[in-house]
Amino acid sequence: MAQMSYLDAVRTALAQEMRRDPAVWAVGEDLGRGGVFGQYRGLVEEFGPARICDAPISEAAILGVAVGAAMLGTRPVVEMRFADFALCAMDELVNQAAKARFMFGGQARVPIVVREPIGMWRSSAAQHSQSLEAWYAHVPGLIVACPATPADAAGLLRTAIRSDDPVVFMEHKNLWGLEGEMPDDPDHCIKFGAARRVRAGRDVTIVSWSAQVHVCAAAAETLAAEGIAAEVIDLRTLWPWDRAAVFASVGRTGRLLVAHEAVAVGGFGAEVAATVAEQRAAALRAPVRRLGAPRALIGYAPPVEDAVRVTAPMIAAAARAMVAGQ
């Protein structure tokens, strides 16, 4: 176990996968200078510009090229820079990458990893802050990973690179600097669809993913001090998502709160809450509850940006009310 930042964890895992499998290559803007966040730092020196491939500002080409190159057996890791720019390549991702295998009756495989840094970060405003993971979860053919810790980011990235189907890999920009333990094993892969129990508790289940997991953990800390034991579950992947883990936890706690940074309306929290309400109604001692951003845009000025944040006090208050039966 080494101590490592989230950024270094994914950087290390990518390098390890590139050493392991010569078919793996990365493509995106500015990668040769380390990428916009430094997440590719040092890689061109080791792997050369053919495998750490600089791209023009051309997201549709970056993704479309990856689809074609994947069909011929290479394994591209595609950098979208900000998740928001992936909107420039939505046909390539949704109509092409996600559908090719099925549409061609199994003849095509599209083993690509599409890295999409998400989330609010330093007043980046409306076009550089979005979290659209719910979109991808709704698209058959795609896998969606939203790691919250360095170890998960590395382990899920390895699994993503080894996956024969397209994976949307969403790193949260606010997590780049987060330090954590990183397993030494370069083959440490994390299964898709296996949630992580961040903290055990018997009173309420709090489900989350990505950076919001840490906000939930902070809320659980507060609640613990008040004698409320919250169980925090990090889904890690939204498709597939670990229904069994959530059902088991709700079976114990009888209460489900889902919290995420994305807009609540149509967010993936709705899927989790609806599924539990449908399939585990008998276990529920309180109605399911969701917390997400208001259906509002993300502004530049800190007070405006903060107005759409789901905070630890909000989560604690919601959990408290649920436990109190309000």
Added chain:
Amino acid sequence: MAQMSYLDAVRTALAQEMRRDPAVWAVGEDLGRGGVFGQYRGLVEEFGPARICDAPISEAAILGVAVGAAMLGTRPVVEMRFADFALCAMDELVNQAAKARFMFGGQARVPIVVREPIGMWRSSAAQHSQSLEAWYAHVPGLIVACPATPADAAGLLRTAIRSDDPVVFMEHKNLWGLEGEMPDDPDHCIKFGAARRVRAGRDVTIVSWSAQVHVCAAAAETLAAEGIAAEVIDLRTLWPWDRAAVFASVGRTGRLLVAHEAVAVGGFGAEVAATVAEQRAAALRAPVRRLGAPRALIGYAPPVEDAVRVTAPMIAAAARAMVAGQ
């Protein structure tokens, strides 16, 4: 009241709005020859090619041009031909049209209507059959309309054209030929966020929108013959959506079933079901229930296409089980 097809209803309403307001114009591929489904038939003859504007195959330009033209005070009606092709203009729709007003502090208004024909229709296969209304409902700044009848299509289109904010207007391809009553009043606008009660009933509330409404109505017919009174609610718009109507109905029936053609996972049914489970738990006599397509792609061969359809028997069976307390 005239009897009219869904197609003629929207065609008529568009013509009426264009007569009413010279700022309204339509832009898209092949409009001068009536559009791909004939929904613009005859319009270029009346309004000329400047206002029924043929476009190159260039969805990003069609939508981007509409955004710029709307900012200067015109009111473009944008034809995307198949909803699937709107993925080629996702940046323009989501990063630009939906955000401009907010991002520029209220300086911009983007009164555009983006017409996106959705749904399964005659073996159109994976790239011409999608229903991604849930995506747009998740995007702040957008209004989402999914009319099910000729009168609603016309009334909602008028409201959409008169709206000062961008509207995604989803017509179901399978409904073009549907005949129905059409109010004569050329100012007959239907408020966004006002659901329509298709059929009253005390035993179970079935919520739906677009073509699926008719499938739900057929299921309700079957159920009625068995003595189960299903109330069918057509949301008509997904954002805003008529929570009050759904809450009131569930308050009466104690049971909520949401059915839609789109993929169930991450579909807008999750939003409706989760909201009711959260906010009307006490009224529920059975767990909420959703029916949508499996998280699978849409195939060409009829048996494959049919495998992802939500049918009237499936809806009836689900409602029956809910009423029976299973």
Added chain:
Amino acid sequence: MERPHAAAGVPAGRNLDLGRLRAHHRLMLRIRALEETALRGLAEKQVFGAIHPSIGQEAVAAGVVAQLLRDDILLSTHRGHGHTLAKGASAGAMLMELLGRAGGVCGGKGGSMHIADFGVGMLGANGVVAANIVIAAGAAHAIRLQGGARIVCCLFGDGAINRGPFLEGLNWAAAFRLPVLFVCEDNGFAATTRAAALTAGPGASARARALGVPAEEVDGNDVLAVEAAAAALIAAVRGGGGPRLLHARTYRLTGHTAADAAAYRPADEVAAARARDPIALAAAWLAEAGVPEAEIAADRAAAAAEMAAAYDAACAAPFPDAAAAFRDVQDIGSPAEMPF
């Protein structure tokens, strides 16, 4: 056999390889027969989705695609039957696909707009105009990474050059000097719209050159001219010269889809185009070169018979089962194992 042809419409100043011309003619006949059979299937409600016939454009498929090697990669469009057949796909499996049968090239899941045969390097038609251009650049990028002499051929229409991926794909291919032959199959129309009316500037070739892709124009109804131009460009591409574009001017003799009566075109324009039907041109050259009319008629009959038999076989073949809807979506999180 070699002789100059000037008089009866045979392209002048060219050494005619009669064997090749005959092969082109046979292939074009097979493409025509395949599509006429598809239209029959539509009329008989055996074919389900939209059909975009390439009737009148067969010389591009025969002249370009038939020059590729089996190992080369092909990407096509919604109007891709001819390209697919020319690349070597089985007509039987193609017709099964159009009829949505389990034995189709895509197991009946793709239909006409997604026809593909990866076994012969045909990586798919595409339902989204111009989407194949960036995918083609990617296939060529993979070839560059993997080494080898394969090339990629990517066909698209004159309408496609107004979408962004045309610029992005050509720029990519040229910036990385990738082995791609782009072919703009210019049939004058983008669906019901005259493509030229909304295409600014001098067109596909000029755009390609401005993107660093050398380009040639050719009469797309003259299969020999197409072949000659394609052969030269393919040699340059295969030789490592980077991408090339061939702009082939032809004409769509039918409507955009089988459902389009194409009433927006003047009758004399269509008549003039019919007079330059690429198959008729080739047949006339063959006749003039001494091939007996009976042999030409026999080729025509053979093509029709082949497709009729394939059609009958497809009609008799089983549909995929419903479970096929859940296969090949994805391994992990598959709808087959995780019903909602």
Added chain:
Amino acid sequence: MERPHAAAGVPAGRNLDLGRLRAHHRLMLRIRALEETALRGLAEKQVFGAIHPSIGQEAVAAGVVAQLLRDDILLSTHRGHGHTLAKGASAGAMLMELLGRAGGVCGGKGGSMHIADFGVGMLGANGVVAANIVIAAGAAHAIRLQGGARIVCCLFGDGAINRGPFLEGLNWAAAFRLPVLFVCEDNGFAATTRAAALTAGPGASARARALGVPAEEVDGNDVLAVEAAAAALIAAVRGGGGPRLLHARTYRLTGHTAADAAAYRPADEVAAARARDPIALAAAWLAEAGVPEAEIAADRAAAAAEMAAAYDAACAAPFPDAAAAFRDVQDIGSPAEMPF
């Protein structure tokens, strides 16, 4: 005043309008001072998001944008402070925006990347490269529909010409013969990447011409040359001649953002570019034309003082309240009235 300039670096063969040059110089000084103040704001943690300085590129803003009429429309990029100021926005309201204050041009909701002043026809910077190009075509399309002599000016970088909207927007503008002046502000870099390395073919002008848009190239550090070229093109556009493109070659003296040390550039390249700083060039011409050094220094000081005062005012101004987050999202279904 008119005289030829050859010796001391003053562009030869040109009739110098000293008043205009002085105005250009003042505007460039104000842009420079504004951006240096923004950088100071970043260092002092008063500015929050990313800042993309246009330091070294001011001659494009002064030479092109200042030629537009108030009624003309401008669309800019992430690197748009100079353009916005040149179009007539208030420096005070701009700095308030960069500091996220309620009094900012966008009420503090946009920040640097979305700076806009619709009151002076400045329809926005854009956080998405090339997205403004199709929007600009649309603004021009509206002008066509509405009538009137207004024109649209759309600026973008050399990196933007590799995105699809470049093709789609120019094709649209040319196909509809719309009144747009496109300006490719070529600073050599797309973020940390040399744009030319991944841009195939001869570049922006050739691409524009192939799309039916006549184009000119100009030394983008020579404000008089930029002005002359822009004036000619604007006259053509305003005269109904359809779109034009100006390709202005300049250099980004800073990193891509304030956070980018730009270590990827050789020091001598940067030194050479610094020697051609457009403001220094203009100052030298002024001096040579007899403007006393003290006056030039006074202009410089005035610009700095203006921005320092605006900065102080912004620092003292209130932030928007949290409710601003729910305003101007949408009328119906607004988060203000429909909390989730």
